[in-house]
Amino acid sequence: MDMALAVLHANGAPPSFEAVYERELEAVWRYVRRLGVAERDIEDLVHDTFVVAHRRYDAFDGAAPPRPWLFGIAFRVVAHYHRRARVRGECLAGDDEDLVADPQEGPEAALESKRATDRLQVALGTLPFEQRAVFVLHDIEERSMPEIVTMLQVPASTLYSRLRLARERLARIFRGWRTGGDRP
Amino acid sequence: MSAHANLPPLDPDVASAVATERSSARGPNRAQRGRLRARLAATLAVSAAAATSAPAAGAMLGGGLAKPAALIVAIALGTGAAVGIYRAARSPGAGEAEATRTELAPGTSDPAGPAIPTWVLERQLVQEARAALAEGRDLWALERLDEHARRFSAGLLVEEREALRVQALVDLGRLQEAHAAASRFIGTYPASVHRDGVQRALPPPAEPAEGPGPRRGSRR
DSSP: OHHHHHHHHHTTOOOOHHHHHHHHHHHHHHHHHHTTOOHHHHHHHHHHHHHHHHHHGGGSOTTSOHHHHHHHHHHHHHHHHHHHHHHHTOOOTTSSSOOOOOTTOOOOHHHHHHHHHHHHHHHHTTSOHHHHHHHIIIIISOOOHHHHHHHHTOOHHHHHHHHHHHHHHHHHHHHHHHTTOOOO | OHHHHTOOOOOHHHHHHHHHHHHHOOOOOHHHHHHHHHHHHHHHHHHHHHHTTSOBHHHHHTTOOSSTHHHHHHHHHTTOOHHHHHHHHHSGGGOHHHHHHOOOOOSSOOTTOOBOOHHHHHHHHHHHHHHHHHTTOHHHHHHHHHHHHHHOTTOTTHHHHHHHHHHHHHHTTOHHHHHHHHHHHHHHOTTOTTHHHHHHHSOOOSOTTTOOOTTOOOOO
């Protein structure tokens, strides 16, 4: 995917917005979900992200890969969504399905895999949004720290500190599950 | 860098859950893809059509636009007219939000592409802003209002737009701007039917002792 875009860049022609949308939709969708957006709201926020991106597309550096740029926009759209939900006292996570599976039961592999991601979602849900965003970008999306600095416009030292706190907290939670302790 | 050196490694169970998440995370399903594309096409078509002073929809799809919106529109709809875009967004599968978002498909339409009247585009933007406010997407609401202001600085719905702007600013917590917008509104439209609504949207003054509040009107 990125290679196809790289070819376009090599020819000197930036990809069309349409091409960027086609290539990046899935990644943006997953990223928005990983940032803790309720299932019912993902479509709205992805829509908003691409409309903002379209408006700014003329200013986008066509030689750069579009994903970090889109993630930067999506981050701000989702940050506002969470801020707004906090003000309204809404519960966003865990309202679509029962994400908190009992870690003690069920041997099936599919269920196990679902449980692993559900547990991760539950654990991520306990993180402050800023920590969650860095963890998602660095440890799930595998973005480099310099890229994340550009995306979030936050100094690297702050991001490292947030990532450290996030990893420590997640480790504590998973350790608790390992030893048969309580849910977070 | 010391911050980097202090980074603890990923807990093995967390790492394994992360690996599963990476390999199993779902993107949008077919229905979501179709709906999203139709919505996006409708939103971008409105912006693009407004940017070119409401051209005939056929011309808009014919490649006369420099804006990439034409591409999305064309691909989403083949040779359909912009009114078709609105229909697509309003189709039964389009979800509840659309019902409030777009209600402007002209009743009778020539599929060959009648011109989109300016007021339709104006109304679309203002309705989108209102729907976004109702859903708590204030930033998006403000974006739509700004878009309306850019395209229709002297439009038919300026009064409604500026009333909604006060609400959006209040919801965003930008109270200083909200007060300024409210006093501008009341100064410009002293007899507006939206006047009470604008005044009610403003939160009550916090500290009567401190606030000079020369612009504060009586409320309720």
